[in-house]
Amino acid sequence: MKSRQVTIIDIAKALNISKSTVSRALTNHPNINPETKKAVLELAQEMDYQRNMLSISLVTNKTNTIGIIVPELVNSYFSRVIIGSQEAAYRAGYNVIICQSNENYDQEISNVNIMLSSRVDGVLVSMTKETRNFDHLKRFEKKGIPIVFFNRVCDEMIVPKVIVDDFEGAFKLTEHLIEIGKRRIAHLAGPDNLIISRKRKEGYLAALKKHQIDIDEELIIPYDLNLDKVKIYVNHLINLPNKPDAIFAINDPTAIEVIQILKSKKIRIPTDIAVAGFSNDNYSAFIDPPLTTVAQPVEEIGKVATELLIDQINRDVKDWKAITKMLDTQLVIRNSTQ
């Protein structure tokens, strides 16, 4: 049971002045006698007054808070995006509230409601892997609350988006695998409704095509990003009559899981099977063998998305701009492929 906090009215009464004057003193308003201001400031300090953002937000219709909706936090990718975002937000005087959808569509809807009732000034969203209907996200637009997508973006909505060049990253990576002599390159692909999954797969296919390697559908496994299933897929792949000599996983956690499984079966990496991931998560360099992957500027994504969002917040609805920023990736070659 929180006790009542000090208000400007308490200060006003104590100094026998009006709350308007106290408000002016506290907000650097020009129309105030410096002496009065000094007295107010001193008493405020002494009483340990803290302004109540709730009422300020209520009257100004601005909370200086942005919301972030991510599928999960255990994944280091989203944590890092949040770190980048928080920093940019903090610098611009914004707070951040974070909601996890746990890759669950209904929870994403409930997250939207939380953001709406908290009256955030804008939201950053990366959708769940099961989101196929976007009505809940369109509610932000309808209410004039800017939304910016990152990573898992929504094609249907014309709003700012921050992504990386997934096609090119996957292309470079696959080409690298070909260059080291691999020919039967398997791909643990992501769910087809996510644009990043499709782009990465397209990059993979384009590289094979360029090097005139026949596409073997058997080597392309659509996978729902549930790590528990990786074992099944890897087992399936290595028991194929014509088994792969490389596995390109949709992301680093998956690739690391693949490595663990291959190691447990005494399959040599990369001699027997090379393994590569995507994202360059912060421990990918340390695992054994170190993982070849495609680095994304993850914190940068959070930062850019947040800056885009705050810019949007400061515009009038009719001046909203739907820029899509595509950031570059970088191939990071480590021992899992050489």
Place this chain on the structure above:
Amino acid sequence: MKSRQVTIIDIAKALNISKSTVSRALTNHPNINPETKKAVLELAQEMDYQRNMLSISLVTNKTNTIGIIVPELVNSYFSRVIIGSQEAAYRAGYNVIICQSNENYDQEISNVNIMLSSRVDGVLVSMTKETRNFDHLKRFEKKGIPIVFFNRVCDEMIVPKVIVDDFEGAFKLTEHLIEIGKRRIAHLAGPDNLIISRKRKEGYLAALKKHQIDIDEELIIPYDLNLDKVKIYVNHLINLPNKPDAIFAINDPTAIEVIQILKSKKIRIPTDIAVAGFSNDNYSAFIDPPLTTVAQPVEEIGKVATELLIDQINRDVKDWKAITKMLDTQLVIRNSTQ
């Protein structure tokens, strides 16, 4: 520029009833005609009404929000605590706002102000490594806002705390190093003002004493947790005339850094020098060689701390209870020591 949102008054006007009635319909108040309620609910849905938590919090003097102040987020330890906390908070109907102090005392003070002006119902705090004065944290207590410490706790304040048995963890770990035949065990210790640093060091010393190994002060290096300095200390240690045969680092990130440095110098782990850490961060199992460490139930810490906090929030100030929960650790032996 956010546009005006739908309010209960809009609904009231549309249905030609009073805002009180609308409020009752929306809050499951018993004194309302079911028909009226149905009409209100339907219209609210249709107009996409979302209650304004700002005004609700203002009148109820309750935000259903807890604040978390942590030194940093890059560290996987704190991220994991937050995951545990968020889950427990969410289940109890609380939102979470997170502030990073970046291990900086002044920023911690500013974080306190943010929490105070956001009128959080309670706070979870893990202090910076430089915090030696606690006046800013005592302000919460003075204002009747419950505070719960975890990991880096404050001795001076009699409030709930959640810690792990650092002494015992360090003791078991050091004993393990002794059992595998190591005698000159170095310790990269944390800052002395942090209780966890002291406890871990005491555990280390107690194990040496139990096995009648002389304490060599030269092997105990107080270190400020700034990873960049690890290289200097490791270099110093391996250039000692009587160099160590094991290094026990205060935490996993430090231990991993130590491993990288030793590997770069072609020092064999664990044959020449064994390495151990503390926390069992989520990638410690994957590095090469896999790191021996002391596992803490990190998510559990966040969960327990949050539950303690919410319990405290629901009590009257005079019924506050200052329980300290000590959770158990577990020695995880991996190849970096065998």
Place this chain on the structure above:
DNA sequence: CTGAAATTTGGGAACATTCCCAATTACGGG
């Protein structure tokens, strides 16, 4: 039918603040 009780509704204060407009006070030139 009547009147009392029960149900349902409305009005308005309260929450802490900002901001506009009006009122008061201070200042300075003639």
Place this chain on the structure above:
DNA sequence: CCCGTAATTGGGAATGTTCCCAAATTTCAG
């Protein structure tokens, strides 16, 4: 010393909601 202007202050509406109390309406026993 007076009056116009500038500086400073106060009053009160507004923000969106809850909740108390009173008013209105309905229900039903007699």
